[in-house]
Amino acid sequence: MSSVTKLEVPVPEGVKLPIFMDNHSTTPVDPRVLEAMLPYFTTHFGNAASRNHAFGWTAEAAVELARSQIAALLGGDGKEIVLTSGATESNNLAIKGAASFHRRNGNHLITVETEHKSVIDTCKRLTREGFEVTFLTPAKDGLVTAEQVAAAMTDKTVLVSVMLANNEIGVVQPVNEIGAAIKARNPKTLFHIDAVQGVGKVPFHVEDAKADLVSITAHKMYGPKGVGALWVRRRPRVRIDPIIDGGGHERGMRSGTLAVPLIVGFGKAAELAAAEREAEGVRLRALRDRLHRGIASRLSETYVNGSLEHRLPGNLNLSFAFVEGESLLMALKDLAVSSGSACTSASLEPSYVLRALGIGDELAHTSIRFGLGRFNTEAEVDYVIELVVRSVERLRSLSPLWEMHQDGIDISSIQWTPH
Amino acid sequence: MAYSDKVIEHYENPRNVGSFGKEDDDVGTGLVGAPACGDVMKLQIRVTDGVISDAKFKTFGCGSAIASSSLATEMIKGMTLDQAAEIKNTQIVEELNLPPVKIHCSVLAEDAIKAAIEDYKKKRQERGQ
Numbered sequence: 040m041s042s043v044t045k046l047e048v049p050v051p052e053g054v055k056l057p058i059f060m061d062n063h064s065t066t067p068v069d070p071r072v073l074e075a076m077l078p079y080f081t082t083h084f085g086n087a088a089s090r091n092h093a094f095g096w097t098a099e100a101a102v103e104l105a106r107s108q109i110a111a112l113l114g115g116d117g118k119e120i121v122l123t124s125g126a127t128e129s130n131n132l133a134i135k136g137a138a139s140f141h142r143r144n145g146n147h148l149i150t151v152e153t154e155h156k157s158v159i160d161t162c163k164r165l166t167r168e169g170f171e172v173t174f175l176t177p178a179k180d181g182l183v184t185a186e187q188v189a190a191a192m193t194d195k196t197v198l199v200s201v202m203l204a205n206n207e208i209g210v211v212q213p214v215n216e217i218g219a220a221i222k223a224r225n226p227k228t229l230f231h232i233d234a235v236q237g238v239g240k241v242p243f244h245v246e247d248a249k250a251d252l253v254s255i256t257a258h259k260m261y262g263p264k265g266v267g268a269l270w271v272r273r274r275p276r277v278r279i280d281p282i283i284d285g286g287g288h289e290r291g292m293r294s295g296t297l298a299v300p301l302i303v304g305f306g307k308a309a310e311l312a313a314a315e316r317e318a319e320g321v322r323l324r325a326l327r328d329r330l331h332r333g334i335a336s337r338l339s340e341t342y343v344n345g346s347l348e349h350r351l352p353g354n355l356n357l358s359f360a361f362v363e364g365e366s367l368l369m370a371l372k373d374l375a376v377s378s379g380s381a382c383t384s385a386s387l388e389p390s391y392v393l394r395a396l397g398i399g400d401e402l403a404h405t406s407i408r409f410g411l412g413r414f415n416t417e418a419e420v421d422y423v424i425e426l427v428v429r430s431v432e433r434l435r436s437l438s439p440l441w442e443m444h445q446d447g448i449d450i451s452s453i454q455w456t457p458h
Numbered sequence: 459m460a461y462s463d464k465v466i467e468h469y470e471n472p473r474n475v476g477s478f479g480k481e482d483d484d485v486g487t488g489l490v491g492a493p494a495c496g497d498v499m500k501l502q503i504r505v506t507d508g509v510i511s512d513a514k515f516k517t518f519g520c521g522s523a524i525a526s527s528s529l530a531t532e533m534i535k536g537m538t539l540d541q542a543a544e545i546k547n548t549q550i551v552e553e554l555n556l557p558p559v560k561i562h563c564s565v566l567a568e569d570a571i572k573a574a575i576e577d578y579k580k581k582r583q584e585r586g587q
C-alpha cells in the first residue's frame with residue numbers, strides 16, 4: 040500500500056505557468072528596452088567606428104548616450120565605460136589587465152571564496168604566471184569585513200576584488216568600508232568590484248566605494264544578453280593592459296566592433312534601473328518577505344543561507360533539511376528556480392558558495408535559490424508558497440532522514456557509507 | 459536534466475513507500491548512502507518462508523534515486539532471498555533508462571537490497587534460527 044501519490048496544486052487565475060523566479064541567472068528584456076533597441080538592427084545599423092558618414096555618426100551618438108546612461112547608474116562618467124561582451128569578460132579584463140600592467144608593483148591579489156567563477160578562475164590562472172592569490176573566507180553569514188581585507192594586504196598587493204552582491208545567496212558586501220580600508224592601507228592598490236548582481240538593486244556609487252574598476256552586465260538588469268561594461272576610473276587614471284588586441288576600440292582597452300543594438304538596450308536598461316531602483320526594491324523586498332514567511336511559517340527545519348539583513352531585496356536562498364534539492368526541483372517543474380545541490384551542477388559537488396559559508400554538504404544539497412524580479416507578482420508568490428510547502432511535505436514523507444529526525448535520531452551520529 | 463518517462467512515473471507515484479518495525483523478527487533493513495553525498499536509501503523486506511512477502515522504502519535523493527528504490531521494491535517482492543541478491547544495478551538502469559550520471563542511483567538501490575538481506579540474515583543468526 041503506497042500512501043504517496045502525485046501532487047496537484049490548483050493554479051489560481053491570473054498565474055501563468057511556468058513561473059520564472061530565477062532572476063539571478065538572467066532576466067527577460069524589458070519591453071521598453073526592446074523598443075529602444077529595434078531601430079538599431081535595421082534602420083540605424085551603422086558601425087559606430089565609421090567616422091565619415093551619417094550611418095556611423097548615428098550609431099556613435101547612440102553608443103555615447105548609452106555610455107552616459109550606464110555610467111550614471113554607477114555614479115561615473117560615460118568616458119570611463121569600456122564596453123564588453125558581458126561581465127565574464129569585464130572580470131577577466133579587470134583582473135588580468137590590472138595584474139599585467141602593474142606587475143612591477145607586486146604579484147599579490149586578494150579576493151573572496153564566494154566570488155563568481157569568472158573572478159575565481161581568472162585569479163587561479165594568474166597563479167600559474169607567478170601571482171599569489173589570497174582567497175578570503177567569509178563569515179557564516181557570507182560577509183567579509185574591511186579589517187579582514189586590510190589584514191590580508193601586503194606591500195605587494197596590486198588588486199583586491201570583492202563583489203557587491205552574491206549571485207547565489209544575495210549577500211551584499213560592505214564595499215564602501217572595504218574600499219576605504221584598502222586605500223588607507225595603500226592608495227596604489229586597485230579595488231575591483233563585480234557589481235553585476237547588486238547594481239540597480241541596492242545603493243551603489245563608485246566614489247563611495249573608492250572603486251577603480253567595476254564590472255556590470257546588461258542581462259541581469261532587464262537588458263539583452265551578450266553585452267557588459269567595465270568602468271575604469273579616469274581620475275586618478277587607472278591603467279590596465281588589454282586582453283584582446285585589434286583595432287584599438289575603447290581607448291585600446293577592448294578592440295572589436297561595438298554591438299550597437301545591444302549597447303543601446305544596455306543603456307536603456309541602466310536608465311530604467313536607476314529610475315526605478317528604490318520603488319522596485321521596496322516591492323521586491325515585500326514579495327521576498329511574503330515568500331519567506333509563507334514558507335517558514337508552515338515548514339519547520341528551513342534555513343536561510345547567508346545574512347538576511349545584508350541581502351538583495353529579491354533574493355531568498357533556503358535549505359529545506361531532509362529534502363534533496365534536485366528532487367524538489369523536479370516537483371517544482373513549473374517553477375524556474377535553481378538549487379545548490381550537487382546533482383544539478385555539472386561538477387557533482389554542492390555549491391562552493393554554501394561550502395565557503397561552512398554550511399555542511401547535507402544542508403547544501405537541500406538548498407533552493409529564489410530570485411524575484413521586476414515581472415513577478417504577488418499571485419505568483421502565493422502559488423509558489425503553496426507549491427513549495429506541499430512539495431516539501433510530500434518529499435519529507437518519502438525521506439528516511441526526516442523519519443529519523445522525527446524519531447529523535449541525530450543524523451550526524453550515524454555511521455554513513457559515503458559513496 | 460531531462461528525465462525518462464519511467465523515472466517521472468515512479469517519482470510521481472512511488473510504489474511501496476513506508477516503514478516496517480525495525481525490530482520485527484521477519485524484517486530486514488538496509489540503510490545505504492550518506493546525507494553529505496546527497497542520497498540515502500532505506501529499503502526494508504519482510505520475509506515469509508524464505509520469500510520476500512513485502513518490501514518498503516524511503517529515499518532522500520534526486521528523482522532517479524527515488525525511482526530506483528521504488529522500482530527495486532517492486533522487483534524483489536515475491537522473490538526468494540537468493541533471487542533478490544542476484545539483482546544487478548544494470549537491470550534498474552535499463553528499466554528506468556538512467557543516463558550515465560545517474561548510474562550511482564541504481565548502484566545504491568542494489569546495495570540497499572543486499573544490505574536488507576544481510577540484515578535479515580544476521581538477525582536470524584543472532585537468534586540462532
Ligand SMILES: Cc1ncc(COP(=O)(O)O)c(C=O)c1O
Pocket residue numbers: 063064124125126127128130155157202204205206233235236256257265266267
Ligand atoms: C556575480 C556575477 N558575476 C559575473 C557574471 C557573469 O556575467 P555574464 O553572464 O555577463 O558573463 C555573473 C552572471 O552569471 C554573475 O552573477
